[in-house]
Amino acid sequence: MARKSLVGVVADELLDRIIAGDFPPGSSVPGELELSARHEVSRMTVREAMKTLEAQRILSVERGRGTFVNPLNRWSSLEAVLRAASEGQNEAAASVQLIELRRMLEAGACELAAARISDADIQALFGYVASMRAAHKVNDVAAFVEADLAFHDLILRASENVFVAVLFAPLHRVLEKRRAETSAVPTIQEHAIGHHQNIAEALESRNPSRSREAMDLHMQQTLDDLKNLVLEAP
Template identity: 80%
Template sequence: MARKSLVGVVADELLDRIISGEFPPGSSVPGELELSARHDVSRMTVREAMKTLEAQRILSVERGRGTFVNPLNRWSSLEAVLRAASEGQNGPAAAVQLIELRRMLETGACELAAQRITDDELDGLRNCVADMRKAHQANNVASFVAADLAFHDQILHASENVFVAVLFEPLHRVLEKGRTETSKVPDIQEHAIGHHQNIFEALAARDPRQARNAMDAHMQQTLDDLRSYVLEA
């Protein structure tokens, strides 16, 4: 195996240990000797792996003291943050922050979509809401989540802003996991269906302000439901 690949293996395993909570923020990570023995690699390989995580601001080196784990809000790697959000111990806070991010981006995307959406795209949104209703009645969580995600994806693309769609693509795995958890609650499904219908009607009216407000109300309801049914359950 090439040294570069070994560097990636060591960096990934150390990141996994950080995400699992073995090394929480502010704690020190093992030194080069311990890691090189654990992975049966050279100290140079370990050093390069540590530099990789340092470059992503996951680790900070304090000369004379050691290498320490930074808080999640200092990390600069989107992939690492997404892994922490989907696999780590910071789930509740990450879930709230993800809704905050969606609120900032999706309300604007919905406002743009109201001015640009096509009749075919509106038909697609109508079908998504219908699919959500059918899945709710059949208690099919997987189908409900698929229709829910498809509805939001259509709006992002209907905004015709390529940056918005690209920004959301890496979030898909985390969104799917989060929706699957919350959508197990029938009341949350009912709330979502009502808000998706309101968003559809605002877009069908091609009213930018109404569309923005409808999406904002949906994001607020999503946050309220997360706190009431999941985080405080």
């Protein structure tokens, strides 16, 4: 195996242990000697792997003291943050922050889409709402999530802002997992259907401020449902 591949393997395995909580924020990670023995690689390979994580601001080196894990909000690697959100121990905080991010981006995207969305896309939105209703009646969570994601993806595309689409693309895997968790609650499905209907009607009116408000209210309801019906559920 090439040195570069070995470096990547060691860096990934150390990141996995950080995400799993073996090394919480502020804690020190093992030294080069211990890690080289654990992974059966040279100390140079371990050193390069540590440099990789340091460059992503996952680790900080304090000369004379050791190497320490940074809090998640200091990490600069989107891929690493998404892995932490998907697999980490503090999923509640990640779920809340993900909705906060969606609220900031999707409300603005919906406002832009109001002036740019086509008639065909408007009808497609109402079709997705109908699919959500049909899935809700038979408690088909997978079909409900599929229609829900498609509804939001269409609005993001209709905003015609390329940066929005690029920002959301890496989030899709995490969003799908989170939607499956929250959409398993029938009450949350009912709330979502009503808000999606309101959003589609707001976009149909071509009113940017009304569209932004409709999406913002949906995000607030989503956050409230997450906190009250999922995170605090017995």
